[in-house]
Amino acid sequence: MRAEVGYPDAQRDKAAAQTRPAVAGPTVHQEEKPAMKYVCALTGVALVAPALAQIDGANFDTDYGPALSGQTVGTQFGNNSDPARDFANGSELDAIFARIDGTTLLLGVAGNLETNFNKLDIFIDFRKGGQNRLRGDNADVDFDGLNRMGDDGSGNGLTFDDLFSPDLFLTYTNGNDPAEHFMNAAELLTDGGGDGNFVGGGLKSNGPIVGNGPGGMALSADGDNSNTLGVANLGDPFDSDPATVTTGFEFSIDLATLGDVGIAAFVNGGGHDFLSNQIAGGLPDGFGNLGEPRNIDFSTIDGDQFVIIPAPAGALVLLAGLAGISQRRRD
Numbered sequence: 415m416r417a418e419v420g421y422p423d424a425q426r427d428k429a430a431a432q433t434r435p436a437v438a439g440p441t442v443h444q445e446e447k448p449a450m451k452y453v454c455a456l457t458g459v460a461l462v463a464p465a466l467a468q469i470d471g472a473n474f475d476t477d478y479g480p481a482l483s484g485q486t487v488g489t490q491f492g493n494n495s496d497p498a499r500d501f502a503n504g505s506e507l508d509a510i511f512a513r514i515d516g517t518t519l520l521l522g523v524a525g526n527l528e529t530n531f532n533k534l535d536i537f538i539d540f541r542k543g544g545q546n547r548l549r550g551d552n553a554d555v556d557f558d559g560l561n562r563m564g565d566d567g568s569g570n571g572l573t574f575d576d577l578f579s580p581d582l583f584l585t586y587t588n589g590n591d592p593a594e595h596f597m598n599a600a601e602l603l604t605d606g607g608g609d610g611n612f613v614g615g616g617l618k619s620n621g622p623i624v625g626n627g628p629g630g631m632a633l634s635a636d637g638d639n640s641n642t643l644g645v646a647n648l649g650d651p652f653d654s655d656p657a658t659v660t661t662g663f664e665f666s667i668d669l670a671t672l673g674d675v676g677i678a679a680f681v682n683g684g685g686h687d688f689l690s691n692q693i694a695g696g697l698p699d700g701f702g703n704l705g706e707p708r709n710i711d712f713s714t715i716d717g718d719q720f721v722i723i724p725a726p727a728g729a730l731v732l733l734a735g736l737a738g739i740s741q742r743r744r745d
């Protein structure tokens with residue numbers, strides 16, 4: 415019972431590591447899983463009844479509560495000094511705020527994204543399967559930017575931490591004056607070849623991006639670039655505690671799934687071709703830009719370069735004994 419609402423790929427990998435038969439043991443009652451998760455989450459929604467966050471890129475503290483993760487290193491993509499909501503002269507990823515509301519992931523990525531069409535790339539692990547190492551035959555989205563990070567045929571490809579195999583890619587960007595913003599989305603199927611599409615965008619003054627991703631998944635997003643605190647340039651003292659930055663980029667993602675979710679996120683160059691050092695979960699002290707995406711292997715970098723977003727609290731309370739599962743998932 416304990417693992418029924420747990421983190422999909424962590425369970426899979428842990429089960430594999432223990433070399434258990436696929437149908438034996440308490441963690442792998444596959445046929446029962448959807449029904450159990452459905453019951454738990456429905457009950458959780460009834461008990462918790464959280465208000466829907468407004469997708470505006472602001473007020474993350476009141477919308478989500480404390481940050482799940484704060485940045486550890488100063489930015490090498492420029493420390494924003496422009497307080498305007500729609501413009502930034504640097505990029506930093508200060509904190510991750512999130513919660514799951516029914517089947518919808520609500521995500522706040524605090525910080526700034528320079529309005530030069532640099533990218534905020536987000537990877538979401540919400541079901542079994544996916545790509546621990548990015549393949550080169552995924553959907554062509556954002557000028558083939560996803561495959562720019564993947565295997566070029568030589569066996570490389572951006573590789574995540576061991577327990578993280580994302581199933582969905584989202585990318586957000588902003589630039590121009592007057593400011594515009596855009597979003598694309600793509601599936602990350604275990605065997606590649608998934609669907610992907612341009613979600614939407616245009617003038618920021620028109621409000622949030624509202625559209626659909628692969629399979630008709632409902633998506634919305636908006637950005638607020640007004641932060642001038644958080645981390646500073648690499649090597650300088652922080653402007654403030656990064657976990658207290660409450661503006662940035664906000665997403666509503668209807669995953670149509672229930673249970674814990676993992677996310678990875680980073681600031682990337684305009685062609686998805688040069689990773690900054692602004693990575694969700696943080697890098698070890700002193701790390702600069704990571705550069706060529708295809709050569710990055712987060713499993714060789716200390717710490718988790720992903721963040722776990724727990725399933726709704728009500729579901730966990732009802733399943734007594736789940737305390738500590740988050741820690742075990744990181745083993």
Ligand SMILES: [Ca+2]
Pocket residue numbers: 422423539540541542543544545579580581
């Ligand atoms: Ca997965």
Ligand SMILES: [Ca+2]
Pocket residue numbers: 493494506641642643644645646653
């Ligand atoms: Ca800053």
Ligand SMILES: [Ca+2]
Pocket residue numbers: 575712713714715716717718719
């Ligand atoms: Ca790591």
